[in-house]
Amino acid sequence: MSETSPKLRAELDGIPTYKPGKPGKPTASGGPAAYKLSSNENPYPPLSGVMERAIEAAGAFNRYPDLACSGLMEELADRFGVPVSHLATGTGSVGVAQQLLQATSGPGDEVIYAWRSFEAYPIITQIAGAASIKVPLTPGDAHDLDAMAEAITERTRLIFVCNPNNPTGTVVRRAELERFLDRVPGDVLVVLDEAYREFIRPGRGAEGGEVPDGVEIYRDRPNVAVLRTFSKAYGLAGLRVGFAIAHEPVAAALRKTAVPFGVSQIAQEAAIASLRAEDELLGRVGALVAERERVHAGLVGQGWTVPETQANFVWLRLGERTVAFAAACEAAGVVVRPFPGEGVRVTIGEHEANDLFLQAAETFRKEM
Ligand code: PMP
Secondary structure, three states, X not given: OOOOOOOOOHHXXXXXXXXXXXXXXXXXXXOOEOEEOOOOOOXXXXXXXXXXXXXXXXXXXXXXXXXXXXXXXXXXXXXXXXXXXXXXXXXXXXXXXXXXXXXXXOOOOEEEEEEOOOOHHHHHHHXXXXXXXXXXXXXXXXXXXHHHHHOOOOOXXXXXXXXXXXXXXXXXXXXXXXXXXXXXOOOOEEEEEOOOHXXXXXOOOHHHOOOOOHHXXXXXXXOEEEEEEOOOOOOOHHHOOEEEEXXXXXXHHHHHOOOOOOOOHHHHHHHHHHHHOHHHHHHHXXXXXXXXXXXXXXXXXXXXXXXXXOOXXXXXXXXXXXXXXXXXXXXXXXXXXXXXXXXXXXXXXXXXXXXXXXXXXXXXXXXX
């Protein structure tokens, strides 16, 4: 065998690997299977109409899918009141985020985002060969948009604003977002990552103003793109379909950088059926939001400091206690998502799972 190995791009050195949430598994004591609260998934099984349409599409998987996702694009155009030319799809919104990087950034360029935020941002930025400029969250675990605006240089190509923010659940409000966007040069793309949009409830935190809908914000701002997904509220995480809404040059660039045939026909059909069953699906989201409020209030009642969350998860800043807390939850039957040294993100799941988590948190707190 030759001593040399293929030359790989130096940019790939040291890329952090994406850590998926740990799967649920039977507890060591042989107790009930653990609930998985580690990946912000929707705990509900697929709606019957969605399932049937997906199964029907599965009967033709000897064929390639519709490359242009035409049926889904039309459905989305209708649903959001945007032209088809302003849409692009991808293999989950993380796929579309990678297309955004490929379309805008390379070696010598800078990408700004808050930190901590969605852990794919540093990975896809580094794969593109661009530099990550991480702007710390405020002490309240929210985006510091003033600091992000100040971080812009002539090398900046893209800025992610994750709203609500993963993993803290905090939101950016309309006035501060518009003030920020007014400061961003027109040749820098701002991506509003709204993976958890459907979990936002109006009227909360009214003192800070409303949480804006990116689809309204993008309309008169050609340098704004909105990222959405079918993985969270719509419950299609395993099918990998997400999309962006952006003005034509950006959307066209995203269609160019997409993996050809990346979105399966099963995913396309399930997404269409989900949009048609939206009332029922979003009813389930309402139940999850009610559970979120219950969990949040429960934690606050136990004495924890928990940022207000508008997503399907809560964030506990535990610092050095993070790993021990995650282990305690696991022993109690719920798998959560630790970020060692920082905190724990816990997805809102089934009622029983949320109860187990609240009990584990209470016990841990008393022993602290
Ligand atoms: N954006 C954010 C903020 C997320 O939290 C996630 C999922 N963890 C995604 C995008 C990607 O989700 P998907 O690729 O399944 O659409």
